Amino acid sequence: MEEMIKEYLRQKADEDENFREKFEEEGMEDCIKNIFSRARKEAKDNCCAIRNDIVYGWAMEFFDDEWQKIKDEKKKKEWEKLTADKSNKAKPKKGPESDMFDFDDDDGDEYSESLE
Numbered sequence: 591m592e593e594m595i596k597e598y599l600r601q602k603a604d605e606d607e608n609f610r611e612k613f614e615e616e617g618m619e620d621c622i623k624n625i626f627s628r629a630r631k632e633a634k635d636n637c638c639a640i641r642n643d644i645v646y647g648w649a650m651e652f653f654d655d656e657w658q659k660i661k662d663e664k665k666k667k668e669w670e671k672l673t674a675d676k677s678n679k680a681k682p683k684k685g686p687e688s689d690m691f692d693f694d695d696d697d698g699d700e701y702s703e704s705l706e
Contacts, residue, residue, distance in 0.1 A: 591645075592622050594642075595621070595622065595625065595645065595646070595649050596618055596622075598646050598649065599613060599618070599621070599649055599650075599653070602650070609650070609653065612653045612654060612657065612658075613653050614653075614657065617652075617653060617657045617660070617661075620652075620656075620657065620660055621649055621652045621653065621657070624648065624652045624656060625645055625648050625649060625652070628648055629645075
């Protein structure tokens with residue numbers, strides 16, 4: 591069934607210029623998940639039969655409505671992760687191993703005298 595849906599969407603993208611602008615191969619997996627989720631909601635006693643035209647309609651709706659939202663959410667999460675990674679790297683580690691001014695001399699004057 592998945593291959594039939596994918597082939598239908600590819601063919602529709604070839605034929606329909608408006609749909610072609612919204613359709614992206616990378617959205618196929620999310621589209622299929624969306625269709626299975628919608629079919630599960632229609633199931634009675636864990637069983638259902640959905641007509642092909644309904645399934646294809648769900649696929650078209652997905653790329654018309656849901657795909658852009660999913661892409662925006664993925665971009666937002668990637669951005670948050672990227673900025674979180676950068677802010678974590680910018681913070682110095684606490685502790686004596688990261689303090690470049692922590693010397694083990696007793697009086698602390700030895701270094702300053704050598705600079706004069």
